[in-house]
Amino acid sequence: MSQKPPERHPPAWLRPHGRPWSSTTSRLVYDNPWIRLEEHQAAAPTGAAAIYGVVRFKNLALAILPLHEDGTVSLVGQHRFPLADYSWEIPEGGGPLDRDPLESAQRELREEAGLEAAQWREVLRAQLSNSVTDERAVGFIAWDFRPVPKAPDATEDLAQARVPFREALECALCGQISDMLSVAMLLRAYHMAREGALPPALARQLLS
Structure with a gap:
């Protein structure tokens, strides 16, 4: 027998603010059966340019x-x-x-x-x-x-x-x-x- 936790309406302060991150270009750096590593040229929520490495599971x-x-x-x-x-x-x-x-x-x-x-x-x-x-x-x-x-x-x-x-x-x-x-x-x-x-x-x- 399995039970899941009850649904709970999120409070107002949990709502996100501002703009999300965005990726302009990406490349695959590494890949195996468990993970992949990507490198992104990205734009931060502030608008600043950034480089971002992400491990995808x-x-x-x-x-x-x-x-x-x-x-x-x-x-x-x-x-x-x-x-x-x-x-x-x-x-x-x-x-x-x-x-x-x-x-x-x-x-x-x-x-x-x-x-x-x-x-x-x-x-x-x-x-x-x-x-x-x-x-x-x-x-x-x-x-x-x-x-x-x-x-x-x-x-x-x-x-x-x-x-x-x-x-x-x-x-x-x-x-x-x-x-x-x-x-x-x-x-x-x-x-x-x-x-x-x-x-x-x-x-x-x-x-x-």
Whole structure:
């Protein structure tokens, strides 16, 4: 079962002002199955001429926070190439832009955590590094699990840990968990538990 957040009428202050950016010419700098890099000769909203490099993503970023009935969460640890760093994160991955995000998130949870969830709730839509990329993300909370075989990607060497939610939240707040989607999803779940937006028994476990 999957639930989406209710529609909310945006407040007046969210309306954009002024002129948008415009591109006069562009060229493809680099392309692979996951991203393409473009260079644009552009005009800023102020009218000033500018050069702009944009990374176009070919997949939607997906984040899944697995909440267990005992108040623990499933995390995965792995080495990340761009920052040459080790990162503990919630299960994450990518899904084709033309596919239902829930379907791709369910696949990622199976592959990385070896879990299938009966309950899913979409709780986050976000833009990631929107000054230089067009990458968008969708975040889900999942619960009520059954174990299934894991099937990580050929490049993934994953560790797995099941830790108390409050411990994971504290690690996010002090910077020991620094992946932005993990931080955002842990804070989102805490807010939902405080506001009564999660099943009461689950919320009590997260807040205890």
